[in-house]
Amino acid sequence: MIxxxxxxxxxxxxxxxxxxxxxxxxxxxxxxxxxxxxxxxxFTTGRYCARRALADLGETPGAILRTPGGAPHWPASVxxxxxxxxxxxxxxxxxxxxxxxxxxxxxxxxxxPEDVLEFISTPQERRLVGELLAGGGEVRWDRLxxxxxxxxxxxxxxxxxxxxxxxEAEVGFAADTAEFDVRLRPRGGRHQRLPxxxxxxxxxxxxxxxxxxxxxxxxGES
Numbered sequence: 001m002i003x004x005x006x007x008x009x010x011x012x013x014x015x016x017x018x019x020x021x022x023x024x025x026x027x028x029x030x031x032x033x034x035x036x037x038x039x040x041x042x043f044t045t046g047r048y049c050a051r052r053a054l055a056d057l058g059e060t061p062g063a064i065l066r067t068p069g070g071a072p073h074w075p076a077s078v079x080x081x082x083x084x085x086x087x088x089x090x091x092x093x094x095x096x097x098x099x100x101x102x103x104x105x106x107x108x109x110x111x112x113p114e115d116v117l118e119f120i121s122t123p124q125e126r127r128l129v130g131e132l133l134a135g136g137g138e139v140r141w142d143r144l145x146x147x148x149x150x151x152x153x154x155x156x157x158x159x160x161x162x163x164x165x166x167x168e169a170e171v172g173f174a175a176d177t178a179e180f181d182v183r184l185r186p187r188g189g190r191h192q193r194l195p196x197x198x199x200x201x202x203x204x205x206x207x208x209x210x211x212x213x214x215x216x217x218x219x220g221e222s
Contacts, residue, residue, distance in 0.1 A: 002090050002104070004178070005201040005212035009098045011056035013049040014090035022048045027063030042084040050082055050091035057093055071158060081105075081154045088208050100193070100220025103154030104212045105147045109204055112142040120146055120166035132175055139204050144211070145171055151200060151211045152182050159193045159220065162186070178202055180211070195219055 002012035018041040024032060028047055032040050050072065051061035057078065065073045074080050080093030081104045088106045117126065125145060132141040148171050156164045170183045182198040190196055200213035 001203050001205055001210045002092060004203045005210055006092050007214055010092050010094045010102060010214055011053040012092040013052035015045050015049055016088055018045045025063040027065060031066055042089060045089040046082045046084050046091060049089055053091045053093045098217060099214055100217050101155040101159050101215040103151040105150035107143050107147040107209045109140050109207050109209050110143055111140055112146055117142050120149060122167050122170050125171055135175060144202060144209050147209045147211045148180055151213045155213050155215055160191050193220060
């Protein structure tokens with residue numbers, strides 16, 4: 001799935017389950033200490049995917065620790081993102097020479113509770129999601145909306161260090177494409193490190209949704 005949503009210069013690796021043969025780098029053990037078994041398994045496989053992706057970039061994969069905000073701490077020459085949900089783990093990384101940021105998110109293709117949808121969406125997004133759901137098909141557009149917004153934050157926060165509310169990013173879909181656009185509307189105004197609109201891709205398969213936004217160096221300088 002990952003290769004469907006990122007450009008060729010982004011290295012990705014994914015897993016559809018956890019293997020007992022995968023272990024953490026010694027430096028990561030301190031991060032995972034105290035995790036529940038299920039969270040530890042997801043963390044371990046996610047880090048494994050990240051190291052595989054880094055190796056594909058020609059990077060020497062060491063410990064991938066966490067930033068103060070909880071995001072993966074990548075080598076200085078790399079940007080990237082890790083995601084995991086039930087039945088799926090993935091990582092995507094790119095050289096800073098090519099990309100300013102990468103954000104990916106995976107979610108189960110299931111309905112979002114109405115109160116959650118109300119919290120994460122604008123009125124225009126709810127109208128759009130309602131129209132798309134009324135058109136039939138297997139994609140839960142409400143969950144896909146949430147998935148996109150998670151990817152947005154994984155691009156936004158590493159570049160700005162700032163919080164971005166769910167309703168400060170307005171998503172647009174077209175039912176006949178696997179692409180989306182996101183208009184950024186932060187309360188503090190446009191941030192100089194990001195364009196006003198982000199574009200990304202999504203895919204759906206085997207009960208899973210996956211979204212990705214790759215911000216090129218050129219876009220990040222706009």
